[in-house]
Amino acid sequence: MSKITAAITAVGAYVPEFVLTNAMLENMVETNDEWITTRTGIKERRILKAEGKGTSFLAIKAAQNLIQKASLDPATIDLVIVATATPDMKAASTASYTSTQIGATNAFSYDMDSACSSFLFGMSTAASYIESGRYKKILLIGADKMSSIVNYKDRATCIIFGDGAGAVLLEATEDESIGIKDSILKSDGSGRHYLHMKAGGSLKPASVETVLNKEHFAYQEGQAVFKFAVKGMADVSAELLERNQLTGDDIAWLVPHQANLRIIDATANRMGLDKEKVMINIQKYGNTTAATLPLCLWDWESQLKKGDNIVLAAFGGGFTWGATLLTWGYDSK
Numbered sequence: 001m002s003k004i005t006a007a008i009t010a011v012g013a014y015v016p017e018f019v020l021t022n023a024m025l026e027n028m029v030e031t032n033d034e035w036i037t038t039r040t041g042i043k044e045r046r047i048l049k050a051e052g053k054g055t056s057f058l059a060i061k062a063a064q065n066l067i068q069k070a071s072l073d074p075a076t077i078d079l080v081i082v083a084t085a086t087p088d089m090k091a092a093s094t095a096s097y098t099s100t101q102i103g104a105t106n107a108f109s110y111d112m113d114s115a116c117s118s119f120l121f122g123m124s125t126a127a128s129y130i131e132s133g134r135y136k137k138i139l140l141i142g143a144d145k146m147s148s149i150v151n152y153k154d155r156a157t158c159i160i161f162g163d164g165a166g167a168v169l170l171e172a173t174e175d176e177s178i179g180i181k182d183s184i185l186k187s188d189g190s191g192r193h194y195l196h197m198k199a200g201g202s203l204k205p206a207s208v209e210t211v212l213n214k215e216h217f218a219y220q221e222g223q224a225v226f227k228f229a230v231k232g233m234a235d236v237s238a239e240l241l242e243r244n245q246l247t248g249d250d251i252a253w254l255v256p257h258q259a260n261l262r263i264i265d266a267t268a269n270r271m272g273l274d275k276e277k278v279m280i281n282i283q284k285y286g287n288t289t290a291a292t293l294p295l296c297l298w299d300w301e302s303q304l305k306k307g308d309n310i311v312l313a314a315f316g317g318g319f320t321w322g323a324t325l326l327t328w329g330y331d332s333k
């Protein structure tokens with residue numbers, strides 16, 4: 001019997017219409033376009049302005065885009081995973097609402113949160129289910145409404161984040177030349193104080209005091225995270241190539257988490273990759289947390305060819321980080 005692998009067979013995404021530019025931020029906090037551009041590479045980000053709409057709105061739109069593009073019958077999906085750090089609400093999963101809204105009537109569903117690495121970790125979970133033979137079709141969505149946890153008076157974070165969602169369909173295949181080949185995934189909880197939300201969890205439940213202290217917003221010590229991220233993402237990406245006996249020449253594309261252009265450049269350099277092989281859309285969307293990787297795949301889908309070796313790499317709060325090697329399975333339709 002041939003081995004089953006998991007391959008990406010379709011991509012979808014959604015970004016809200018409202019564009020928050022660096023010039024607009026200059027009127028909100030003490031910052032400037034030159035600082036943001038040179039320190040991060042970001043020019044603008046998308047924000048979900050609609051009242052009463054949470055991360056599920058983004059996730060549903062991305063899934064519907066995929067379903068429509070791929071002419072997929074949602075009733076054939078076995079599992080829906082929503083990777084997110086900003087679920088609609090605690091305790092009722094965003095994934096179960098999303099799967100019902102998109103007509104995935106035969107799927108079970110759940111959320112996964114490992115901050116900016118959620119989508120990468122979710123891909124590994126989905127691939128393992130498929131490789132085991134247990135499920136055949138898994139919809140993995142990375143979606144975050146970061147504007148719901150960003151303090152637009154804090155220049156250290158409000159210039160970075162944006163809202164968006166992307167989705168991939170992972171399917172079982174017996175074609176061993178394509179699909180997910182290998183992953184290195186890591187976590188280190190000693191880093192959790194550098195990037196987190198201080199209150200609203202079981203450790204420090206919401207109270208008048210926590211709200212007044214603005215502890216329900218994302219908090220980041222940028223420099224500490226930066227140092228860890230540069231080393232973490234570059235190390236695992238290089239190690240992944242080495243253990244698969246590959247060099248930068250064998251890789252068609254690097255799909256890096258879009259947190260900072262300087263972190264992306266450092267990772268590409270360690271892998272020996274030319275800049276033309278690196279997917280970069282941070283200038284348009286900023287850091288959309290769990291959505292950065294599928295938003296890249298969506299933007300570059302028309303350029304991807306069957307047989308392309310692709311490395312996806314991420315780094316996030318927790319700390320969490322990792323890299324995955326896959327071979328692309330289809331030419332653009």
Ligand code: UT7
Binds near residue numbers: 229
């Ligand atoms: O996605 C999850 C993982 N997250 C990351 O990977 C993010 C990693 N960190 C970063 O990308 C960077 O650390 C930042 C972009 C967040 C910050 O860049 P930095 O080069 O590390 O700047 P810094 O925090 O060291 O600040 C340098 C200076 C400070 O001023 P002084 O003390 O040198 O006078 C800051 O107060 O820049 C100041 N500064 C700003 N100036 C203008 C901080 N934020 C701003 C701002 N505009 N928005």
